[in-house]
Amino acid sequence: MDSGSMGAKASDKTAVVNSYSHPRMEVTVLKLPPTLRSKLLGSGFRTVGDLKGISAVQLARDAQLMHEEALQVLKSLPRVSSASGSALAGAQTAFEILQQERAQTMISTMCEEFDTLLAGGICPKAVTEICGMPGIGKTQLGMQLSVSVQTPSELSGADGEALYIDTEGSFMVERLVEMVNGWLEDVRQAAACSKKPEAERAASRLSRDEALANIHYVRVHDHTEQIAVINTLDNFCREHRRVRLVVIDSVTFHFRQDFQDMALRTRLLNEMSMKLMNVSEMRNVAIVLINQVTVKKMGAVGDKRNSAAMIVPALGESWSHACTNRLVLFWMDDGRYAHLYKSPSLKAGMAPFSVTSKGIRSARESRKRPHPDYNE
Amino acid sequence: MASSSVQGIPTTSKSAATAALHATGSGGGPGTSSSAQGIHTRSKSAAAPVHAPASAGGSGLRNSVCISAKNNIKQLLCSSDSNEVTTLKPRRLSAAADTSRKCTVGCPILDAHLRGGIPCGSVTELVGESTSAKTQFCLQMALAVQAPLSDGGMGGRSLYIFTEGYFPMKRLWQIASTLRKPTRVDDKNAMNCPQRSPASPVFPSQRPPPPPPCPPQCATNGMQTTVCATFQQQYWREPLFWSTVGSRRGEDPRAEERARIACSNVLVEGIHTPDELLSLLRHLRSAFSGRSRRPLPLRMIIIDSIAALFRSEFDNTILDMSNRASILFQVAGELKRIASEFQIPVLLTNQVTDYIEGEGAEGGSSLAEARIGNLSYMLTSGRRVVAALGLAWCSCITTRLFLSRSTSAFGITLDGSQAYMRRRMQVVFAPHLPPTSCEFVVERCGLRGLVS
Numbered sequence: 001m002d003s004g005s006m007g008a009k010a011s012d013k014t015a016v017v018n019s020y021s022h023p024r025m026e027v028t029v030l031k032l033p034p035t036l037r038s039k040l041l042g043s044g045f046r047t048v049g050d051l052k053g054i055s056a057v058q059l060a061r062d063a064q065l066m067h068e069e070a071l072q073v074l075k076s077l078p079r080v081s082s083a084s085g086s087a088l089a090g091a092q093t094a095f096e097i098l099q100q101e102r103a104q105t106m107i108s109t110m111c112e113e114f115d116t117l118l119a120g121g122i123c124p125k126a127v128t129e130i131c132g133m134p135g136i137g138k139t140q141l142g143m144q145l146s147v148s149v150q151t152p153s154e155l156s157g158a159d160g161e162a163l164y165i166d167t168e169g170s171f172m173v174e175r176l177v178e179m180v181n182g183w184l185e186d187v188r189q190a191a192a193c194s195k196k197p198e199a200e201r202a203a204s205r206l207s208r209d210e211a212l213a214n215i216h217y218v219r220v221h222d223h224t225e226q227i228a229v230i231n232t233l234d235n236f237c238r239e240h241r242r243v244r245l246v247v248i249d250s251v252t253f254h255f256r257q258d259f260q261d262m263a264l265r266t267r268l269l270n271e272m273s274m275k276l277m278n279v280s281e282m283r284n285v286a287i288v289l290i291n292q293v294t295v296k297k298m299g300a301v302g303d304k305r306n307s308a309a310m311i312v313p314a315l316g317e318s319w320s321h322a323c324t325n326r327l328v329l330f331w332m333d334d335g336r337y338a339h340l341y342k343s344p345s346l347k348a349g350m351a352p353f354s355v356t357s358k359g360i361r362s363a364r365e366s367r368k369r370p371h372p373d374y375n376e
Numbered sequence: 377m378a379s380s381s382v383q384g385i386p387t388t389s390k391s392a393a394t395a396a397l398h399a400t401g402s403g404g405g406p407g408t409s410s411s412a413q414g415i416h417t418r419s420k421s422a423a424a425p426v427h428a429p430a431s432a433g434g435s436g437l438r439n440s441v442c443i444s445a446k447n448n449i450k451q452l453l454c455s456s457d458s459n460e461v462t463t464l465k466p467r468r469l470s471a472a473a474d475t476s477r478k479c480t481v482g483c484p485i486l487d488a489h490l491r492g493g494i495p496c497g498s499v500t501e502l503v504g505e506s507t508s509a510k511t512q513f514c515l516q517m518a519l520a521v522q523a524p525l526s527d528g529g530m531g532g533r534s535l536y537i538f539t540e541g542y543f544p545m546k547r548l549w550q551i552a553s554t555l556r557k558p559t560r561v562d563d564k565n566a567m568n569c570p571q572r573s574p575a576s577p578v579f580p581s582q583r584p585p586p587p588p589p590c591p592p593q594c595a596t597n598g599m600q601t602t603v604c605a606t607f608q609q610q611y612w613r614e615p616l617f618w619s620t621v622g623s624r625r626g627e628d629p630r631a632e633e634r635a636r637i638a639c640s641n642v643l644v645e646g647i648h649t650p651d652e653l654l655s656l657l658r659h660l661r662s663a664f665s666g667r668s669r670r671p672l673p674l675r676m677i678i679i680d681s682i683a684a685l686f687r688s689e690f691d692n693t694i695l696d697m698s699n700r701a702s703i704l705f706q707v708a709g710e711l712k713r714i715a716s717e718f719q720i721p722v723l724l725t726n727q728v729t730d731y732i733e734g735e736g737a738e739g740g741s742s743l744a745e746a747r748i749g750n751l752s753y754m755l756t757s758g759r760r761v762v763a764a765l766g767l768a769w770c771s772c773i774t775t776r777l778f779l780s781r782s783t784s785a786f787g788i789t790l791d792g793s794q795a796y797m798r799r800r801m802q803v804v805f806a807p808h809l810p811p812t813s814c815e816f817v818v819e820r821c822g823l824r825g826l827v828s
Contacts, residue, residue: 133746134776134805135749135770135804140807171807172498173476174475175807175808208471212469212470215468216467217466217469219716221713221716253705253772254709256701256705257709295766295768311746
């Protein structure tokens, strides 16, 4: 084993130890050049606790260091320990998390069966992926969610704003206006049925123009812009605290063009998914990714008899880890269905839904589609 | 960033993207990605000329588009158009400002069916068997886009890229000389279509520039006629675009004149390989700036047909198929970028292939059975068909319309004795349209919808 790999191993270890910071941790595990470490040890600084609360000037004097070196030492100290003293201060008990989850409001899809499948709707603090064939209604669902996220809290809605990141140009405002009108109608009806005066008041305050203004829209033209937007997502959510939903329609399109280097693509995608998960967790935002589907050839190449083809979500195997929940939309018996394919907490299942002029609604209300027949 | 100038990506948006990347402190990954993106590295494309060697149909585009890359960038830097992209900065929507414009089809019934016409800013595909009137539709659109804003048009020129056979110049001339103005229908479905008035131009940049110093040439080599500057001015003051009299030849004294102007506003380009198409699209940007020396800005792109390009060029091997998919996605990306930046409609046509029963068991593909869009199956002339170019291409387009023919040999009689073939336009998928269908016939003056 050569010295290079040893060094790499040692620094890996340091990183691990650094993440659990403890006042009794030895200074030898800090990420510092060996000369600095030995100077610290030589002047009596043995543990991280010894370095606590000391100023750079003081340290430079006591350990006979250059001022820059002293600053470097202080910088290398684990931040958590200097702030609270306990590494686990940010930890929560499972019960607390349960309480928080119970207090969360889901984003309704406006379709009863769909909401039942998702136990109330799209979950905040999670990344949900929606995939399906072209024309199945992925964009419609994305638009519907960005409207229904605005349902007032008096009607147990999320009462938030939405950010719609459009990479494909399939977002049509005229369709959105239709959906907003349908949503307003249904919300007012629900408020009237609830017989609660505050709900009725909240519903009467809603207006079409305001609902539209609560949807922030970005059009993204290539993958560089897409990554840039996702990198600035955290800032955006901090500035717009009412944003409860981010829809990316679709996450796929720009990553299916022009990538000769698949390893690079995978890396970029992984980085993106990490960022998205962080943002959803930190900012309490539901993230909905819309994905396309692609054909996967099974079986040996060239073997015509045994090879079969399957329709699978695009972006490959590793991308399936990028989302917490995955919904697959598909056609069955002339009707649209949603299949909950992946979820950490819910049972897999199916639910019918339909796309009406008002938006996504229950399949029961929809009429049968007339089919033109030429062979009469 | 070297790649941005090669690709002709506007410097503004690109630098904004990089700025945002650096601001958030992750320049590394994406930086490498954009250089990796570079220009397409197939040896064929590196040497591919921007324009096809002179072929059938000729090209009026050459003058306007064939501007060197250097000029292109110069134009970009000094242009302060309203088309300037401001991505990365989310904007709040409003119904009045953001409802996408539509370009009329030239027939009120079809317009009502499509809720105003072909939407701007997205890619619309027509799919159908041969003789299902795809080209007729395209020719009509190439003319209808020139209609003034007040008539539902875009007040601009169209670029017609043809890839199979020759350009049907005679038919274009015929439609141009007989095209009638669509009368407005008060349709409840079209309520979201914004009312346009000539007093409030939607695109201020579309104001016609002063008459060109050199008279433009007619788009076709068949008729190298010079259009007088006076006609151009007249065209703008008093639209003589639509035929005011009946549809029969000879009745309208100005038919000839009108057809000449209308045809000279259709730029025709023959493209024969996918790489040619890609490089043309990448250099197309300059044609859209309202400052070109041509009288009208380019306001529509038509490709007839996209399938012909991609069905002939590639073998049925895995490597070639993945190459095909890659170029398809790049073409789609380029088209969408142009459509969205300049807010113009893009219209493509696609072919169909026959659906073969039981293909799933034998040919290793059960995908022909996979349902795409509103129709559980596509039926034309009594045959079951599927759209060409596969699933990957499907996810590249925004709207797909299916044109089909009936099996009946007689057709229907509308006025007089002539019988017309019954055809149907169906919405396969579209973000803004319900799954409806509409019957139409092809007349001398173009497509005409039938009230069901």
